[in-house]
Amino acid sequence: MRKLGYGLLIAFLTLIGVWVALLIFLPDAPRTAKPAEPLKVRQNGASAPALGMPVAxxxxxxxxxxxxxxRDNGLRAHHGTDIMAPVNTPVLAAAPGTVxxxxxxxxxxxxxxVRSPGRxxxxxxxxxxxxxxxxxxxQAIKAGDQIGFVGDTGNAGAGNYHLHFGLTRTTPEQHWYEGQDVDPYPYLAGKPASR
Incomplete structure (x- = not known):
């Protein structure tokens, strides 16, 4: 019985070692594929201009x-645009809407x-x-209104000060946490996605 216990322990430790080695030596997961063309940002039936810069x-x-x-050793893909800035830099509304x-x-x-006026x-x-x-x-807000301050809360990492800006296509009936994520970069940068 004792030999069986040691055998199981050695097998378990070997599996753990292989798992750790794979995490260390395998490359990160490839970037996820993006649509050939970004979705057109529309509000109230009209094409929206480029979004305002959300960091002063x-x-x-x-x-x-x-x-x-x-992100997370390739377990997920990043869905947003990270904008690096010093801590406590003002965060501005990129577009009008309601908090x-x-x-x-x-x-x-x-x-x-923030939900757009057309929801x-x-x-x-x-x-x-x-x-x-x-x-x-x-609260109703206008584009350019100050709504917060750049920080490093959540999984940003201590001292990794930035704003994560995300854009989600929704229907009026969907909740704030539902919808389809859209690459915000083309609408923030005013140019097509670089990849």
Missing amino acids: GIRREALSDNWGDP EKLWTSAAGGMTIY DWVYYYAHLAAYAPGLHEG
Whole structure:
């Protein structure tokens, strides 16, 4: 019986060692494929202009297209655009809408979900250090209004200060957490996706 126990222990430890070696030595997962053309952003039946820059002082040329980049050792793909900035840099509304949800989660940290006036888009702001004073659910906002501050909350990593900006296509009936993620980079940068 004792030999069987040692044998099982050795087999278990061997499996753990192989698993750790695979995590260390295998390359990250490839980027996920993107549609040939990004979805057209439409609000109230009309094509929307490029979104406003959601971080004060950041130029469109400074953005990089990181949609689809592997995250969590390749277990998932990145669905958004990360905009690097110093801690507490003002976060601005990229488009008009209504603050639908203020939420804190393990992944996004302090987040804001803003619903477009036509209720067909949700703008997602994550990893915030704080909300703008007085910001509340149900509040109408205009493009350029300050809504928060850049931070490193959630899974951003300590000291990795940035805004994760997401764009989701929804229907008026869908909740703030439902819908189809869309690459926001072309609409923030004012040019086609780079890949």
